[in-house]
Amino acid sequence: MPTGTIEHANLTVTNPERSAELFKQLLGWEERWRGQSALGGDTVHIGEPGNGAHYVALYTNADVRADKDRRYAKGQPLNHIGLLVDDLTAAERVVAAAGLTPFGHDDYDPGRRFYFFDWDGIEFEIVSYAGEAS
Secondary structure (H helix, E strand, C coil), X not given: CCCCCCXXXXXXXXXXXXXXXXXXXXXXXXXXXXXXXXXCCEEEEEEXXXXXXXXXXXXXXXXXXXXXXXXXXXXXXXXXXXXXXXXHHHHHHHHHHCXXXXXXXXXXXXXXXEEEECCCCCEEEEEECCCCCC
16 A cells, blocks of 8 residues: 655635745745746745745636635635744744734644635635643
């Protein structure tokens, strides 16, 4: 039986540069590639420093950019994306500084978490297992 891991997620966003900057500030990620998508439009890949084996592709095109109020119901087509951080408090400061609203704070075994929606209505869960104080 093969084994594996998630290599990347591809998200459609209105402003890839803005979204990429959030991931840089929130996760310490770096840009690994940018260019034209094979389907037309533009893509920015942002991921872990070094080999960038795990990353998020941020895609846009003229139709997406023209529809700045685009919103999807939670779970349609995506429920949320979970991101692991080593400092939940610092991560929440980054989210708030970006003008986004953290919610759903919870302490649970074995960690802590909160959620936020980005500018395009994509929900993210930020989780830490670092055992920092509440």
